[in-house]
Amino acid sequence: MNKLTTTFLLAFIFSIGNSVYAQNSEWVKYNQKGKLTYKTTPAGDQIMDFSHAGYLGGGVALPTITTTITVKPSGTGDDTKTIQAAIDQVAKMPLKNGFRGAVELSAGVFNCASSIIISESGIVLRGKGSDRSGTTIKMSGDPHTAIVIGKGNTKVALGATEDTNQVEQTTTRFVDSYVPFGAKSFNVANAKGFKIGDTIAIYRPTTDAWVHFMEMDNMYREGKKQTWVGTGREEISKRIVKAISGNRITVDVPLADSYDAKFLMPMGVKVAKIKALNRVTHVGIEDLHIQCEPLESSYGNAPYAGIRVGGDDCWVKNVFAEETMNTTVLAGDRITMQRVKIKHTYTNLGASKPADFSLEGSQNLIDRCEATGGNTYFVWTSSLITGPNVVLNSTFRGIGSRIQPHQRWATGLLVDNCTIADGNIDFMNRGIAGSGHGWTMAWGVAWKCIAKSYIIQNPPGTVNWAIGCIGQREQTARLFDGSPIIPDGNFDSHGKPVAIQSLYLAQLQERVGINGLKNIGYQGNTKSEFKNKTIALSPFTPDRDSKLGINLAFERPVNTNNVRGTTREFGGERALDGNDKTYWAVNDEVKQATLEVDMEGPVLINALKMSEALGQRIEEYKVEVQLDSKWILVDKGTTIGTDKTVKFPSIVAWKVKLTISKFSNYPALKSFGLYLSK
Template sequence: MSAFKYVIIGLAVGVTFVCNAQTKLPPAWQSSLVRISDEGTLTYVPDEDGNTIPDFSRVGYHHGDKSIPVYPVVKEVFPAKEGDSGALIQQAIDEVARRSPDENGHRGTILLKRGVYKIAGTIVIHTSGIVLKGEGDNLNETRLIATGKERRSLIQVKGRGDMQEVQGTRVKIADDFVPVGSHSFRVSSTEGFRAGDRVIVYRPGTQEWIHAIKMDQIVERKGTRQWTPREYNLAFEREIVKVEGNRIFIDNPVVMQMDKRFGGGEVYTYRFDGRISEVGVSDICFESEFEDYEDLEHAWIAVELDKAENCWVKNITARYFAYSAVSCERSAKNVSVIDCRCLESKSLITGGYRYSFNNWGQQNLFMNCQATEGRHDYVTGAQVCGPNVFYNCTASQTFADIGPHHRWAIGTLYDNIVTDGEINVQDRGQMGSGHGWAGVTQVVWNCRVKRAAVQSPWTSGKNYCIGLKGEKYPGHFTDRPDGIWEGRNEINIFPRSLYMAQLMARQKKKDLCILIR
């Protein structure tokens, strides 16, 4: 094995690695499913159905290919001398929203100067190109306190309207079977499609599929709902990169098998005119007032994003919120959540509370985050269409598990997560109102846990646990198919991070220390 070089490289996604030439490690262990060369190229080994672990690297702000920008400060705000500061901040946002954007869609930064801002309502950003930035996330820097008893988000980044299908563009996927990891497939007609088109890869929910994964047979208890087809019509956002003959090539891979037996798939173009972009929230300390440890009548979320893409939340600390530090809702896409903390949540310790970093959206990246006293600290909701990535995050004093929590999340990477609790990917059965299978194409890579259960559903793909440090246990049901496990308690897994290896391989940055042996 060649010696490590001493390398310090800043990445587009904002992380720095340092490697020391004197470090001596045991021989590197590699997964049989993803092989990496000395040059940093990756080889994916398919299973018997042709499925491979997908490329998760095109997530976050501009797919990780652009640095988070620094906008010039165009407005400064100071805390109100007395009473509520919410109106001052909202007025500044509305003023900057009236500015004309530059060629990159940027309007400017609102700088919240050091001090304490008491806010009784919700601060809303509806316009692209605005950054709300403080002077630091420590208690003595820029501190926003959500006052009162209303359950709400303190900051809401939210566009308008909804996604609209472009009528007349829908075509059938012509292949009988498209495996996980694929970047192309044949369609019935490519007429009208071209590179750069934003498309939906649509996978219909069918009763045949629900029956095949036995989600019409969830053991009943009060409130249990069996799965129904209309709830599982899945819409994966993609961009066409190339059209050749009747074959379409897409930017992000297929993360769930497209199978003619279960309805196949379709492709159509879409518009989302009201979705906003280039909005950032950074360097702020958020707090929620509360009355006692189990109080529910106070602010729930520090920063909520929806109907937004290519946005970021960076270097914020949220204390005492009942639900999340950051919550990416269904129409949040390509959001980077970096260097954020969710600390000391205040709520009941039961279902529906303490989802520290919560994701319902697509192609989002949560990186270098920390959570304490949460329940589901790095978590996805129901019918979440990936890829999505949680990378290099920690959770301590946790009261529940990390992983896909609800009904059927697709294509999530949990990479270098460290927790004193569990990571679980399993059939949740009648938990909740009948969650059933939590997800497919869930990849747990080089994580450190108390224990983990990773199972695979009977169809649609596999779940993977590679290089886990911790105990393996059976999970909620002991008779479900096991996931794909490799390298448990191996010391020197290579690459250490799947996400970073995939990003560097795609960007052809071969000298990064994570890829050098």
């Protein structure tokens, strides 16, 4: 067999993957030479190379560091100071090949009432396992994060020192009329003063022209204008110069956004040579169980978070966090989170949701992780965060939960072979949600995922993709608007597998070879490496009224202005749980009671049904629907009593609010149902 024939056969094997029914994606596929080829948009944009995400830029094995100090649990009292003293002792040791040593926590329970802080580079904190027979950090005391990596627990801006003073040196500007997403080179006005190996920051400005083009200057909440991305704010990408030819600069990692000069003037795109940041690096957290007591609460009232990584080239692996809220924050760059498991016993309460994995840096990899819990964001992105960021081979469960970039323009996220049996993957326009989150994600890719549903929308001038995914496609208007319905983004081979199993692994293998996959724990890019692909979507059993049909408010997130007592026994969610024995109630001193249901999308309703739990008490109320950023009255009255049904003209509802303004005794509502009745 000659070399050409062998190459062709290899390419054919790559293309069919594990399924004879798989087809090529039109956007990424292998050519006859076994090389990845990419379709471009008319402007030249293409799906970027995401393989640079992860520790030391991807494809590098997490190091094994010898134990320097072993700490045993005291059995009584607070162990935080003992653990901290061991970390501080290792922190004084000299760096050797980038590391100082490892602090190992013996098996058992360590009671910790404050944060464990690692503020020097080259330290590993390791336990004896993440199950209950291993090492448990049991959180107690005042609200805090269990483990903090980084000085001062702050997110450090790109191109800044710890005190955020800019340390720019040589500067220049883009001169290209358009630099596409996925590009690795660009032309500048003057490359003099730059050299190979320099760290540069690329500053993409926010201008009135761009905000207008994105249709983000027309958002109002109850008559008040909402600001999406304020003019003057900059999206900052950090790269390393790999080559210079004349005034053309080539960088190490593709650009995770596009740069259209006509929307970025007069400031233009600045390129600045910067000094390396004084940040914590090469810190690892391994083999630990973080335990809190289960708490039925809104996340804003939950006392404990898990791990905040405020350093670069760090990792967290084999950690099990129970009952923490906003559990992990990846605030640095080139962080790997591998086999991190998060569990919530109770559904998060209220319309505001926590994030299990919060992406606040770049080139970060969330790999083979799990999260279980209702009404959460499994993964979100912060404002003006550029990729590549990757969520790989991870499994998430929980009704009302989702992967959803959260606010104000993040770019370059790959969700690769993830399963969300009960929830959504959304790259969308959140409109006035939150404080005017607007367009949340551009240049995002969902690759071969399984989810209950997808909302994939294209911001003006950009693309979001869902490729080879399984689950329902949904369309919606901008959040809280009635119209227009935003068209689908780019769905490719929806409901049918594509030939390349994992885009990240395919790109990684092409860039660094098969050993890059093996270094991060994959023997190959085959279906056998993706166990979560066998998980079926979860069935949903609705609450149904014999006359009105399905209760569309059943188990939706709900906010109230008051809850009786100090527990959740009478929380607002009790009025939506379909259980006639539970009810929402407020305290005696309350003068007005409100219950607000978040429909989590545009839902058509034309009927409501309410029932008091303790007899006729309510003497005056109104029900309003939020649509087009306004509250519209659909019902008002002076009595509710038992099983009061009200019908009204059909209306799209994003939120529905009950306001009780007069009552003879504290209100107690056992049911609040919303319906689309025939």
